Amino acid sequence: MIHDDLPAMDNDDFRRGKPTNHVLYGDDVAILAGDAMLSTAFEYVAANTKGVAAERVVQVLRMLGESVGPMGLAGGQVMDLKCEGQPDVGIDTLQWIHTYKTAALLKAAVCCGAALAGASDEDLARCETYANKIGLAFQVADDILDVTASTEELGKTAGKDLDADKTTYPKLLGLDRSREVARELVDEAKAALEPYGERAAPLLGLADYIISRSN
């Protein structure tokens, strides 16, 4: 987030209504703060999972690394940047971008937790489907909010996607169909967790929250 807000990137001075890191401390410290936090995430997992089988911890650290790398957040962001201002970005490319830029981190959050708790490969596959779907839904909702919400509600600058000449779901499908797509994705996400019944209630609630949020 700190890196994403930098002038060289999304150039956002506010995040959740507060000045961003580089605004307070400068671009150089913001770059280093992001690097430090990214590394500390891995250190933290390695240092605070004493009761878990080490094989599981290694699996989690592998998934976490993958979720931020070239086939994760960073790769998705690069593709997103490269597509800005391009007139011929279709729904497939947009979905690819969102899968890596957004869903990959959600996948890591869901699947790392599941793995630490002893999930089987089949469990992990279900969690992955759930996370991918809510990740896409999150991004569709984000695109919708960027068009419909005010800067005040959003806690960050609104209308940035239009300014940056970015392809978004509302632009490709219109607002109404985008809202439908978000709803369908959330329903598919919840369907993936059906076998767990009531035990999945927190994750089911989270899926609904993702498309009902206003900032």
Added chain:
Amino acid sequence: MIHDDLPAMDNDDFRRGKPTNHVLYGDDVAILAGDAMLSTAFEYVAANTKGVAAERVVQVLRMLGESVGPMGLAGGQVMDLKCEGQPDVGIDTLQWIHTYKTAALLKAAVCCGAALAGASDEDLARCETYANKIGLAFQVADDILDVTASTEELGKTAGKDLDADKTTYPKLLGLDRSREVARELVDEAKAALEPYGERAAPLLGLADYIISRSN
């Protein structure tokens, strides 16, 4: 390195005689490339240590994370930035900066290898002393080279420390005493590995190389 070369940081257009990442691909891609490589380092260790006990791999990932975080590379760099242009930076602060900015990563390189090979705690302590000493020696040598070498020899812009009004060993101690300090540090580093005799030859050679290099 990619982040370190950014205009917001050291602002270097060349590294080892070649254009730096942001010169070729832009600041935004350079920030993301650095993030991707940092994450991939952890993923790579987790995914390519199959023959090693998982407890060892977790230990290595913890050390690796620590070496880049607040009490590692990033913390040392921040302190380095904060001390630029300050007239009262003494040898203790300079050593603190170098310990975290430079020696921490060398410590990770040496100690992670040792841990994967089954090093005892005592072995690791010796490796740590060795790495800290050559790390400091490396930085003293770097400061000396910045004053004495040409941009062509260095493969990066020379004289940058003077331009940035940075405290360096040559400035605090003079060139001759700085060369002595580098030599003493290398001797102390080698002494830490004495119990291993000839088996430590590659590390001993590396220690000598660090202060004899010309770029």
